[in-house]
Each structure stands twice: as structure tokens, then as C-alpha cells.
Amino acid sequence: MPAVILTDIRTARERIAGKVERTPTVLSHSLSEQFGVPVHLKLEHRQTTGSFKLRGASNAVASLNAEQKARGVVAASTGNHGRALAHAAKLEGMRAVICMSRLVPGNKLDEIRRLGAEVRIVGDSQDDAQQEVDRLVAQEGLVMLPPFDHPDIIAGQGTLGLEMIEQVPDAALVLAQISGGGLASGVATAIKGVSPRTKVVGVSMARGAAMKASLDAGQPVLVEELPTLADSLGGGIGLDNRLTFAMCRDLLDDVVLLSEDEIAAGIRHAYAQEREIVEGAGAVGIAALLAGKITANGPVVVLLSGRNMNMELHRKIVCGDTSINAGRAG
Ligand SMILES: *Cc1c(COP(=O)(O)O)cnc(C)c1O
Numbered sequence: 375m376p377a378v379i380l381t382d383i384r385t386a387r388e389r390i391a392g393k394v395e396r397t398p399t400v401l402s403h404s405l406s407e408q409f410g411v412p413v414h415l416k417l418e419h420r421q422t423t424g425s426f427k428l429r430g431a432s433n434a435v436a437s438l439n440a441e442q443k444a445r446g447v448v449a450a451s452t453g454n455h456g457r458a459l460a461h462a463a464k465l466e467g468m469r470a471v472i473c474m475s476r477l478v479p480g481n482k483l484d485e486i487r488r489l490g491a492e493v494r495i496v497g498d499s500q501d502d503a504q505q506e507v508d509r510l511v512a513q514e515g516l517v518m519l520p521p522f523d524h525p526d527i528i529a530g531q532g533t534l535g536l537e538m539i540e541q542v543p544d545a546a547l548v549l550a551q552i553s554g555g556g557l558a559s560g561v562a563t564a565i566k567g568v569s570p571r572t573k574v575v576g577v578s579m580a581r582g583a584a585m586k587a588s589l590d591a592g593q594p595v596l597v598e599e600l601p602t603l604a605d606s607l608g609g610g611i612g613l614d615n616r617l618t619f620a621m622c623r624d625l626l627d628d629v630v631l632l633s634e635d636e637i638a639a640g641i642r643h644a645y646a647q648e649r650e651i652v653e654g655a656g657a658v659g660i661a662a663l664l665a666g667k668i669t670a671n672g673p674v675v676v677l678l679s680g681r682n683m684n685m686e687l688h689r690k691i692v693c694g695d696t697s698i699n700a701g702r703a704g
Contacts (some may be wrong), residue, residue, distance in 0.1 A: 535564025546672025
């Protein structure tokens with residue numbers, strides 16, 4: 375039996391009710407017209423803390439026992455998980471320490487500090503940050519809550535899938551971002567559990583797509599971490615991945631990859647046509663449609679997963695500044 379099933383997601387939903395927003399799903403007139411099928415946008419970038427990561431973090435924190443809560447939580451995060459965990463821990467009156475690599479944009483770091491967590495900057499990759507997490511678990515007794523490879527995190531992210539299939543019960547296709555795969559695992563479990571015929575396709579950037587490379591290789595592999603406009607999708611899946619690799623392999627119908635220009639077009643479309651401010655990772659579903667990489671013969675639900683982006687960079691992209699170098703993303 376998989377590590378997370380539909381019942382776990384329903385339980386998670388009850389546990390986090392009142393701690394997360396039920397975000398709206400709206401019809402995109404421009405995309406629907408362009409593709410000839412209804413295209414719905416799940417506006418999860420409007421979630422508290424600016425991304426869906428609050429769902430998993432809230433569920434994981436609320437599932438801890440009193441003794442664990444007293445010790446506090448620690449995680450390695452590229453930003454949004456850290457933000458979410460900081461917020462969720464603060465609600466419970468708990469200590470939170472977030473470890474991250476130097477690649478993480480400065481605006482994300484400041485936000486996490488403002489939310490009340492301690493921040494530690496270590497090394498040039500998520501793996502370096504993870505070593506610091508392991509040290510804090512061993513030496514200070516903190517409880518590690520990883521960004522994706524944990525059943526309570528996956529179940530929490532799955533609550534998003536429940537909402538999407540309730541809001542669009544006749545969805546033929548759901549597009550969900552994929553990085554470590556906690557989001558896609560949870561969402562696909564919920565969607566397939568409620569509506570087995572609905573397809574779920576993962577979307578990622580081509581620059582450093584660890585899950586796609588791993589699925590192609592048939593096992594978790596390392597990929598070089600590269601700067602990208604979709605910085606929230608950066609990082610590996612872990613060579614010792616326990617849950618999300620197998621879940622994504624078994625549940626996803628496909629994974630598509632996007633160039634930096636295609637992602638920029640997604641951000642621009644979200645802003646100009648939908649009037650939504652979405653970060654690079656959040657825009658990849660729209661980008662995949664615009665790039666012609668998706669075929670759909672029925673209603674589509676596109677997940678907008680986050681909005682935590684440097685606004686100066688956002689402004690340049692929506693103004694069509696073609697000199698933008700993803701190496702300076704964020
Ligand atoms: C974390 C994140 C993702 C990817 O989630 P995974 O569970 O790591 O696959 C997508 N979009 C945003 C905005 C995120 O913060």
C-alpha cells in the first residue's frame with residue numbers, strides 16, 4: 375500500500391481546517407478560448423504565506439506530539455517550505471530553524487526571519503543545507519520536517535488536490551508543479567482517488583529537473599542544481615528518497631519540462647491576461663499550455679502554486695525585458 379492514501383488526505387484536511395485558506399478556482403477566459411476546452415486556474419498562490427506549502431507544514435506540525443512540539447522543528451528549504459513551517463510553528467508557539475543554501479533569493483530569507491524562524495545559510499546546494507539539519511537533529515534534538523519526502527507533508531499537500539477535484543469535478547487533466555514531488559504525490563493521490571479517469575501531469579523547468587531525470591533513470595539520481603526563474607522547483611529529490619519517487623512514478627501520467635523563456639511567458643500571461651502575480655514555479659502550468667506541450671480533450675485545471683518572487687525581477691519580466699538572465703533570478 376502507498377505511504378499516503380486518500381483517507382490520510384481527508385484526515386489532514388480536518389486537521390488543518392481553519393489554519394489554511396480554501397483558495398478559489400476560476401475559469402481563465404483567455405486560455406479557454408485559446409485551447410478550445412475550459413481551462414480553470416486554482417489560485418493557490420493566494421494561500422497564506424504565498425504558497426501551498428502551508429498545507430503540508432500545518433499538517434505535519436499539528437501531527438507532532440507534545441514532547442516533539444516542545445523540542446521544535448528544523449528543515450532545509452529553498453524558501454516556501456521554510457516560510458510555511460515558520461508560520462505553522464509560530465501558530466503552535468514552537469521553535470523553528472530553517473537551513474538554506476546561498477542560492478536562495480534574499481527576499482525569501484528576510485520573510486522567513488520576519489515570520490519568527492531562525493535562519494542558517496549553509497553551502498551551495500540543498501544537500502549542504504540538509505547536512506546542517508542533520509547536525510541540529512543530532513545535537514539539539516530538533517524534529518526534522520522535510521519539504522516533501524514525509525507522509526504528513528504529502529497528505530497536507532494532497533488537500534489541494536481534493537479542493538481542485540471538488541471545484542472542477544469533470545476535470546480531464548490537472549497540471550501540477552513537480553520538484554521534490556510532495557505536491558504532485560499528494561495531489562495525484564487525491565485526484566486519482568476521487569476521479570480515477572482524470573490525468574495528472576507534472577510540470578517542471580528543464581534546468582535541473584531532478585524528478586524527471588530520476589523517473590527516466592528508473593531510480594533517484596543527482597542533477598546539477600542551476601539557477602532558474604522557477605527557483606522554488608530547484609533542488610534534488612534525495613538519493614535516499616523514500617516516498618515521492620515511487621508515488622510520482624506510479625501516479626503521474628506524464629512530466630513535461632520548460633525552457634526559461636517559456637516560464638517567463640507564463641509569468642507574463644498570468645499578469646497581463648489573468649491579473650495575477652505568480653512566481654516562476656507557480657506559472658509553469660500556464661507556461662506548458664502556452665508552449666503547446668500539453669494536449670487536453672476536456673476541462674483542464676492549472677495549479678498556480680506560489681507567488682513569492684522578487685518584484686523587481688517580476689517587473690522586468692512582465693515588461694518583456696529580454697536581457698533577463700535566469701542566473702540572476704530572484
Ligand atoms: C515547493 C514548491 C513546488 C514544488 O513542490 P514539490 O513538493 O517540491 O514538488 C511548486 N511550486 C512552489 C511555489 C513551491 O514552493
